Amino acid sequence: MSETMIGVIGGSGLYEIEGLEGAEWREVTTPWGDPSDAILTGSLAGVPMAFLPRHGRGHVHDPASVPYRANIDAMKRLGVTDLVSVSACGSFREEMAPGDFVVVDQFIDRTKGRPQSFFGPGCVAHVSLAHPTCPRLAEVCAAAAEADGTKVHRGGTYLAMEGPQFSTLAESRMYREAWGADVIGMTNMPEARLAREAELCYVTVAMVTDYDSWHPDHAEVDVAEVLKVLKGNGARARALISRLPALLRDRPVPCPEGCGQALDHAVMTAPGKRDPALLEKLNAVAGRILGP
Numbered sequence: 590m591s592e593t594m595i596g597v598i599g600g601s602g603l604y605e606i607e608g609l610e611g612a613e614w615r616e617v618t619t620p621w622g623d624p625s626d627a628i629l630t631g632s633l634a635g636v637p638m639a640f641l642p643r644h645g646r647g648h649v650h651d652p653a654s655v656p657y658r659a660n661i662d663a664m665k666r667l668g669v670t671d672l673v674s675v676s677a678c679g680s681f682r683e684e685m686a687p688g689d690f691v692v693v694d695q696f697i698d699r700t701k702g703r704p705q706s707f708f709g710p711g712c713v714a715h716v717s718l719a720h721p722t723c724p725r726l727a728e729v730c731a732a733a734a735e736a737d738g739t740k741v742h743r744g745g746t747y748l749a750m751e752g753p754q755f756s757t758l759a760e761s762r763m764y765r766e767a768w769g770a771d772v773i774g775m776t777n778m779p780e781a782r783l784a785r786e787a788e789l790c791y792v793t794v795a796m797v798t799d800y801d802s803w804h805p806d807h808a809e810v811d812v813a814e815v816l817k818v819l820k821g822n823g824a825r826a827r828a829l830i831s832r833l834p835a836l837l838r839d840r841p842v843p844c845p846e847g848c849g850q851a852l853d854h855a856v857m858t859a860p861g862k863r864d865p866a867l868l869e870k871l872n873a874v875a876g877r878i879l880g881p
């Protein structure tokens with residue numbers, strides 16, 4: 590049985606974490622290009638961890654230019670089994686207030702033009718995305734946040750918009766009223782798709798920073814407001830991360846939810862028709878089924 594390794598992708602406002610033993614920023618190269626930044630590796634309470642700031646230190650990447658495939662490949666290559674996305678989001682629900690955390694379990698993807706898959710011509714694969722997050726990791730994250738006194742909403746639909754501008758009032762109302770979305774952000778797609786293809790347990794912890802633009806009693810979202818709330822959220826996000834090792838250590842690997850076998854019946858291309866160059870690029874993500 591291989592061991593649990595926790596990966597964290599930190600979103601806006603979360604560019605590093607403290608307290609890792611043997612902490613080292615490591616440059617990881619991937620066949621999909623460079624990740625957003627070097628990756629901070631080390632261990633926490635004896636459990637190996639890897640932390641990657643999604644936008645890079647200094648917030649260099651906008652939501653469209655984040656190298657999602659390189660980020661997920663790099664995490665997989667390092668041995669990550671459980672990947673937590675910690676992200677800022679707007680809320681479409683009165684009860685999901687700024688400062689609350691929403692452990693997301695569904696996505697609606699409105700992003701455009703971002704590479705959506707590791708697979709393609711020469712190695713076609715179709716994984717299930719019906720349940721795009723790992724229920725075990727979701728429960729662990731919810732418990733870790735609650736232990737710190739944070740108000741947690743278990744379950745919620747995250748609308749991934751293209752950005753970088755925030756939504757119009759009409760869009761905000763449509764996502765909330767007609768589409769039933771609970772929170773909105775710009776980055777967790779295609780990240781969640783790619784994590785599933787890479788057979789990682791994945792969950793989004795969405796930290797509510799604002800009410801987007803639909804709420805009659807709150808000003809429309811702007812970055813100043815988001816940053817103000819993020820300052821408060823940062824410490825609680827770090828506290829959540831620090832509790833993960835105790836909750837994930839000693840759990841079986843692979844996870845019984847099946848995230849680690851997502852590719853078992855997914856590849857359609859006949860062995861003799863597979864493109865060797867693409868197979869080479871897939872060596873970390875799909876080496877388990879395609880061979881290293």
Ligand SMILES: CSC[C@H]1O[C@H](OP(=O)(O)O)[C@H](O)[C@@H]1O
Pocket residue numbers: 599600601602643644652675676677678752774775776777812815
């Ligand atoms: C700073 S507000 C908009 C920005 O914040 C969120 O980023 P992340 O998901 O990486 O925390 C949102 O998706 C936008 O990219």
Ligand SMILES: Nc1ncnc2[nH]cnc12
Pocket residue numbers: 677678679680750755756773774775798799800801802810815
């Ligand atoms: N209202 C909002 N829309 C999109 N991304 C966000 N990130 C934080 N708040 C947001």
